[in-house]
Amino acid sequence: MHVEEIMKQDVITLQPTDSIVTAHQLLLAHRIRHIPIVDEDYSIVGIVSDRDIRDASPSIFSADENQDILNKNIATIMKSPVITVHPLDFVEEVARIFYDHEIACLPVVSNGVLVGIITEKDLLYTLIQLTGTHIQGSHIEVKVPNRPGILPEVASVFGNRGLNISSVLVYPYKNNPEYKILVFRIQTMNPLPIIRDLRQAGYELMWPNNIPEPKL
């Protein structure tokens, strides 16, 4: 999945000469936490976060003092250079950058011009999509030997039942490299026939469907 598929294209921006107080108002009005700072050509010169602005603001215990600080240019507190990504970068790379740099927002730049923004929240939303939990369905976990060809074998059991799979996740089984766990979300309210088929085919199901029939 490419960044351009999940980025937001309506980006709230400011110019370096705008005031800190304007930035603060924008953050509140749009319920956002980051504002890219651009020049006349719409290329990135810096970025401010709600934390930068909070750091620059007077303490709530001295609210009446030093208010003129907030009239300073945003350029005085913005961070630069800015880490950016390209619309054709992968979502996985964005996750990596967020993790490594401990940041939560990346401006998307193409040909030197700001074209979008991607945040932690967009990434988490994508994760929800990947797990398939946004679509009505049942969840089945199968413990399988870690060998080539196992995924299509198991998936064909679902195919034979005409069941639509909304997502597949593969993850390691504890610390045992001989097995892995396949997680399927399938669009059905009645997983009984498929559970029976999987058992008959010799696959091991995980909790709570690992209990042989009847239920207990």
Next chain:
Amino acid sequence: MSKLNRFVYDEHLLSYHFHEEHPFNQKRVLLTKELLEDAGQLNHENIIKPRIATEEEIALIHDNSFIHAVKSANTLTKEQLLKYGLGTEDTPVFPNMHDATSRIVGATLTAVDAVLKDGAKTAVNFSGGLHHGLKHKASGFCIYNDAAIAVQYIRKNYNLRVLYVDTDAHHGDGVQWAFYDDPNVCTFSIHETGRYLFPGTGNVTERGIKEGHGFSFNLPIDAFTQDESFIQIYETALYEIADYFKPDILITQNGADAHYYDPLTHLCGSMAIYEKIPRIALEVANKYCDGKWIALGGGGYDIWRVVPRAWSQVWNVMKDGKTVSGLLPEKWIEKWQEQTTELLPKTWNDPIQDIPCIPRKKEIEEKNQNTLSQLLKYTKVKRS
């Protein structure tokens, strides 16, 4: 006296039938009716015949294109059907689907009219409670969402504040989404957590949006939850919610699939929860709604051992204010035992030795308790 409680039934309601192997089987409704008759709890004076819902009434919730697809399901291609959630393993096409579902919706509206027009206090339609049906598509054994249609019908014609309570083991998603932004309809669903179970939603954090924020309540409970924990958190939550919302009328969806015998879910309740649920409903209806309570059916996939007893107790409580205990009528057992390989129960309650022993019981109770406090924390903040 008998006119105060209405039981909506005729045999046409059984025509909502997918196929022989399908877990959703409306024979449950007949089994319930006969169990009550044989127990001397139901006679012809209580029973009223359902009407058929009009297309206009169905369109209170559903898109016209979806209604049209249901009506012409026999002529559509597989792809066209899939768009409307039809022709799947869960909701396969069957003959006269539109007619059969319109009858169920009609039966639920008949129950509503009995209470709001004709002076009954309570009414039941056990063929209804198809809570997964969505605006534009069928889902999870449900085609038209009679429960949501009934709520909207009440809103439109009587302008009452409706409390919808859903004790099916699956999340009452269709009804929740239909009124997610409506502050005059409060939905409360207790169900097995969506981690494994269909439809997957119903998290405690789903609270409603816009004006409806704070009027959707969800209590997702852990797999293998048993009676004590279920009853304790359900009772606490419902009393809190009713006191916070102060409804004018109560609608309950009485899915009976949280029982340890139920094949589709992982909850482990016994008949004890199905004796308690209607008693709490009656109390809430009496305290806030001048007794106005409409009960619907819902899920329930052990149609022999669980559903007839569970639903009968709803009626028993409506009629007499209390559940029935002791032996089931022999006549009923004799008649139906030959039709099933399951051994029919002998008594209204479940014998204690049949109740499974769950090793993780303490952890499950703690987890459920945490979920309850999350739900209640919010209720109290909202009120203060």
